[in-house]
Amino acid sequence: MEKEQNLEQEEMVAAEIDPEETAEETVQQSEKGSEENGRIAELESKLEEAENRYLRLQADFDNFRRRSRLDLEAGAKYRAQSLISDLLPAMDNFERALKMEADNDQAKSLMQGVEMVYRSILEALKKEGAEPIEAEGKEFDPNMHQAVMQVQEENFGSNIVVEEFQKGYILKDRVIRPSMVKVNQ
Amino acid sequence: MEKEQNLEQEEMVAAEIDPEETAEETVQQSEKGSEENGRIAELESKLEEAENRYLRLQADFDNFRRRSRLDLEAGAKYRAQSLISDLLPAMDNFERALKMEADNDQAKSLMQGVEMVYRSILEALKKEGAEPIEAEGKEFDPNMHQAVMQVQEENFGSNIVVEEFQKGYILKDRVIRPSMVKVNQ
Structure with a gap:
């Protein structure tokens, strides 16, 4: 749930810095400028993806930790x-x-x-x-x-x-x- | 702790796409170019950091998995x-x-x-x-x-x-x- 919200927020951020919109604002947009804007959009989407990947791994880790604690407890309780x-x-x-x-x-x-x-x-x-x-x-x-x-x-x-x-x-x-x-x- | 850091990063991203800033960009082309280069450098360093953070977490996860498997095995071996x-x-x-x-x-x-x-x-x-x-x-x-x-x-x-x-x-x-x-x- 938390993760979905984060995702939405990040998508909105990405939409606001859409290179096409910023291009309209400037009359004389050099080719170099649009290349840089493309690079920025690419980096931002990669960053977003990396952050989401991190959050997913963290959630997996938390689940694994919880499960293995329960396994250990059950193993100890009925060990004999x-x-x-x-x-x-x-x-x-x-x-x-x-x-x-x-x-x-x-x-x-x-x-x-x-x-x-x-x-x-x-x-x-x-x-x-x-x-x-x-x-x-x-x-x-x-x-x-x-x-x-x-x-x-x-x-x-x-x-x-x-x-x-x-x-x-x-x-x-x-x-x-x-x-x-x-x-x- | 980790989540707070994420939040901070998102706030920084939001601050950087302030509409007032983009308005100023149209006035001076050269300034805009260097701002974009700064943004690219910043994003690149953030991306690198995010990827490193992911790798560290993955290494922690792997270690935890290995340790808890050994714990379970030792627990089972001498359980009685x-x-x-x-x-x-x-x-x-x-x-x-x-x-x-x-x-x-x-x-x-x-x-x-x-x-x-x-x-x-x-x-x-x-x-x-x-x-x-x-x-x-x-x-x-x-x-x-x-x-x-x-x-x-x-x-x-x-x-x-x-x-x-x-x-x-x-x-x-x-x-x-x-x-x-x-x-x-």
Whole structure:
């Protein structure tokens, strides 16, 4: 818009110094004079063109700068997404293992160790902005939860997640994997 | 800033085609000729300046493009470094746990589960370009290994790592954490 206005202004300026008009003003216009006027008109149009070219390049540069800043920001925000996705099967196995009941001391101490490692990985994920999605007891949210089963139970509210089959995970504002859940209708 | 300069230039152009000035030109031919020559010289210098300004901007743009491509590449290459560093304590705990000897069936099956999870995390790290550094039996490499103990044993070669106390990790060409080792002198 700004650029178009500039263009118009420059065209008007160019029109006012039209060599033909100035030629009419003088009675004895030498040939040398008209050559010089031609050269002036040519230079003025070249100058106008050079200035417009500069403005266009500047606009391109500004756009590129803005785009590449956005690219860098998006790249940084979700940088760990691929590794996090690849870690989810391990997290699922942890959760399965932690549902076991230890029937002896060694197994019990091993379970404690496993839970500690599991928590430390959850902590590392949290630091990067990734967390399990809350599901059980929450209202069903189609953006976060995937209903793989529906039930009708009177002791639960309507549209409430009554069971979680597999944990979902979110990275900042992006769902990496939805929770697999059972919903009460 | 740049725009203000443009504005100033346009004002100067407008001032030069003042109708009063052109009226005076008709009176004295010789004066007119030299005025036109002055105008030509002025336009030529402005044109040169505009072209140089364009070339400088173009060079800046090219540099910016190159730099931001390198920034994006470096950002992508080591994108998971922070999460990987935060996962290393968990990997250390896995390795400690896997050195245990199971004395009953439940503990044995738990250990197998733990090893499976450990391997799946190692696999996820490898996919991202991160791997444990080889140490035991290798020649000591000060870029990869940190010697926390030195020994003199005849049944090992000189400058060979004889024991690893803590695994080191490398991400592509970058050492995330060196191996802590015992070296034979």
